[in-house]
Amino acid sequence: MKKFLITLAIIIAVLWGATWHPATGQWVYQATNRLEAMFYGFEKTAVPVGDLTFSVYRREGTEAAAPTLVLLHGYTASKELWLRFANQLDDRYPILIPDLAGHGETGFDPQWSYRPSAQASGLERLLTTLAINKAVMIGNSMGGLIAANFALAFPQRTQALVVIDPAGLTSPIQSRAESLVQQGQSPFEIESWEDFQEFYAMTMAEPPYVPEFVLRGMAARYQERKAQFVQIAEDFRNFDQLDGRLEQLTMPTLVIWGSADQLLDVSSAALWQRQLPNSDLKIFAGVGHMPMVERPAQTAAGVQEFLQGIQQ
Template identity: 70%
Template sequence: MRKLIWGFVIVIALLWATTWHPATGQWVYDRTQTLEAWAYGFDKQQVALGDMTMSIYQRRSSDEAAPTLVLLHGYTASKELWLRFGAALGDSYRLVIPDLAGHGETGFDPQWSYRPQAQAERIKRLLDVLQVEQAVVAGNSMGGLIAANFALAYPERSAGLVVIDPAGVTAPVASRAEKLFRQGQSPFEIESWQDFQEFYAMTMAEPPYVPTFVLKGMAARYQEHKAEYIQIAEDFRNFDQLDNRLAAISVPTFIIWGGADQLLDVSSAAVWHAQVPNNELLLMEGVGHMPMVERPQQTAAAVRDFVESLPAQQTEL
């Protein structure tokens, strides 16, 4: 009996110890996101686009005429960040959520271009394959810059544009992250657990609860992909920016910005609002860089109101 008890104690101790290994945190994160996607009715698909295969989540509406929304994540992120926002939108829309080139399950290739225009062209090809004629394209951070480039290049395919704390313009007030960039430091280039803690604190003002061992897994993943992220940043930060181009955006635009954003300062919201011809602006006080993660219900309700105000879309080619 005593041996059995000691054996049980050892097993429990080993299980407890494994939770502090980064690989365990990564496994738990991946499985949790897969379970969430299933619970919210999303199907994972691999879509061939010629030079790459793009991994996406997709959820169709029971209404064949439902508007299509394409949701684009930011730099170093992945499609999973949109799941709770997508669930909060309800089933009145067809949702398409890709892992952008260089990210998530789509993967990285050093031969690919990560310029915003190249990423926007891939979204156009994705819509072609999915036989979607028009979509509301929404993006956060780098995804917002890509979404705006899509609207500029393909206005006939854009039923509307939603940008959430988007990159792409010079902020009147430099953010905490931008000050680090100017000093030659990138908060996204993670070399230690401490680096990741400092970076993670900058991403959200109201982050959802994530266990420490899962965060350590995320930190390890950032370290593993550091060289890839550096190459991606070289392309998306230095090309196809939006200064002096905002006035050319011709589609209805909804701008959302977290007032406590430390990565892209909220002062940029006024630049977008002043220069984009047909836009609405929502400032969310106390929210950081990712409103769709920090307040998915509130953000989804605002986006739903915007989409419902748009003219009816053409949904299929």
């Protein structure tokens, strides 16, 4: 009996220790996302487009006439962040969720351009490959900047636009993150677990529960990809910004912003609405930079109401 208890204690200690290894957290995160995607009816596929291969989640819609919704994540994020939001949308909409170049499973190449216009061109080739003629582009943060650049370059392929706490305009009030970047202390450049904790706390005001060992795995992944993210930031922050260009976007547009956003200040929301000729604005009180993660049902309801309005 004594040997059994000692063996059991060793097994428990080993298992407990394993949960604190970054690789364990990464594996659990990936496995959970795979199961969640399957449960929601999404198929993960790889789509070769020229010199890059997009990793995408895709779900067919039940109504042939319904527009395809293309969901674009933000800087340093990945397609998985959209899953719970996407599951709240009416299943008549076809949905496409890609990992953008340099992110997630799509891969990184130092020779690629990560300018918003280059990312938009890559998405246009992706839609062409998948025989999607027209889409509603929905983007968060950097994804909102890319969605707007897509709409500017390919207005005939953009049925409508939804931007959620988007990047791209000079903000009337600097956010906490923007102030740090100006001081040469980008919160996205993670070198330690402590750095990641500070960064993660800035991303959301109402984050969903994630076990600490999974967060440690995410932190390790950020550290591994720091140099890649630095290169991507140089391109997306310094080119193809939207000041003075939004007036060209005449398609229906919905702007959503979290009032507690620490990465991109909510003061930009009124600028977006004022400069867009055909736009609506929703501000979610107490929400941070990623409403679709913090309040997926509320965000999806707002988007769905907007979609129903443009189809009438």
